Amino acid sequence: MALVSTSVEASVGTITLDHPAKHNALSAALIADLLEALNGLVGAGVRVIVLRASRGAKVWSAGHDVRELPTNGRDPLTYDDPLRRVVRAVKETPAPVLAMIEGTVWGGACELVMNCDLVVAADGATFALTPAKLGVPYDMAGVLNLMRSVSLPVIKEMLFTAEPMPAERALRLGLVNQVVPVDQLEAATRDLAQKITRNSPLVIALLKEELHVLSGASYLSPEGFERIQALRRRILDSADYQEGIRSFFERRAPHFEGR
Ligand code: YXS
Numbered sequence: 001m002a003l004v005s006t007s008v009e010a011s012v013g014t015i016t017l018d019h020p021a022k023h024n025a026l027s028a029a030l031i032a033d034l035l036e037a038l039n040g041l042v043g044a045g046v047r048v049i050v051l052r053a054s055r056g057a058k059v060w061s062a063g064h065d066v067r068e069l070p071t072n073g074r075d076p077l078t079y080d081d082p083l084r085r086v087v088r089a090v091k092e093t094p095a096p097v098l099a100m101i102e103g104t105v106w107g108g109a110c111e112l113v114m115n116c117d118l119v120v121a122a123d124g125a126t127f128a129l130t131p132a133k134l135g136v137p138y139d140m141a142g143v144l145n146l147m148r149s150v151s152l153p154v155i156k157e158m159l160f161t162a163e164p165m166p167a168e169r170a171l172r173l174g175l176v177n178q179v180v181p182v183d184q185l186e187a188a189t190r191d192l193a194q195k196i197t198r199n200s201p202l203v204i205a206l207l208k209e210e211l212h213v214l215s216g217a218s219y220l221s222p223e224g225f226e227r228i229q230a231l232r233r234r235i236l237d238s239a240d241y242q243e244g245i246r247s248f249f250e251r252r253a254p255h256f257e258g259r
Contacts, residue, residue: 013041063107135244
């Protein structure tokens with residue numbers, strides 16, 4: 001069963017996350033369907049892609065599938081992991097990807113949304129970055145993706161507190177482009193998409209790639225890379241990492257001991 005559905009109307013392709021039983025958790029299976037849908041819409045020549053959840057969703061996406069967070073010491077966020085692949089795909093798709101947000105967005109899904117090209121949110125939406133709550137040693141590619149979306153103090157607050165940020169505040173901080181009443185969400189997203197489809201798709205694809213390449217022009221020494229990987233490895237081997245995941249399944253607050 002496909003965990004996403006797609007549609008095309010007037011050069012705008014729409015991908016709907018459609019696994020409500022698991023709150024659209026970004027499992028490997030859902031991401032495989034999402035990547036296939038993205039490729040299909042690019043092949044169909046759409047000029048804008050809207051990424052949404054089903055109408056009325058209380059949770060847009062619950063983030064990385066916690067059941068797929070390895071507890072055997074393997075790193076859950078390496079280059080070829082599903083979350084890394086889908087965030088790259090969204091950033092590299094020539095057509096702009098508009099995230100249309102209704103409900104709550106968690107963890108890796110927040111990174112996915114923050115790396116879409118534009119975000120239109122309903123006024124009840126929230127955005128939560130959860131590595132510190134779950135004890136997950138987020139990876140550098142992910143942190144870099146987040147750093148580019150808002151200022152350092154804002155991303156530190158979101159990461160250190162893991163608290164959901166309301167859409168209105170996200171708008172003031174530049175994390176989203178528009179916040180509208182939920183009954184105007186589809187019309188506002190469609191209107192924004194149509195304004196884009198009227199302009200040159202070649203130039204828009206070039207501008208998107210120029211912004212992607214130039215925003216990524218930052219230097220990291222090999223020694224700096226290795227040092228951070230060593231820090232992440234220690235956390236993957238820590239009791240806190242196991243505690244974070246166990247607390248989710250036991251539906252209780254985690255008790256981290258810093259070891
Ligand atoms: O018990 P069943 O089988 O019905 O399944 C439950 C949940 O286990 C499942 N579910 C998830 N399964 C895998 N991964 C998830 N992230 C996930 N979230 C939910 O969906 C079924 C219904 O969930 P339930 O009963 O909790 O629904 P609720 O309405 O009471 O609460 C909705 C949420 C979203 C508040 C709650 O499900 C929740 O807090 N989910 C986890 C949100 C979160 O912390 N996500 C971050 C995942 S880790 C991640 O993205 C990165 C690796 S990181 O952490 O580093 O950012």
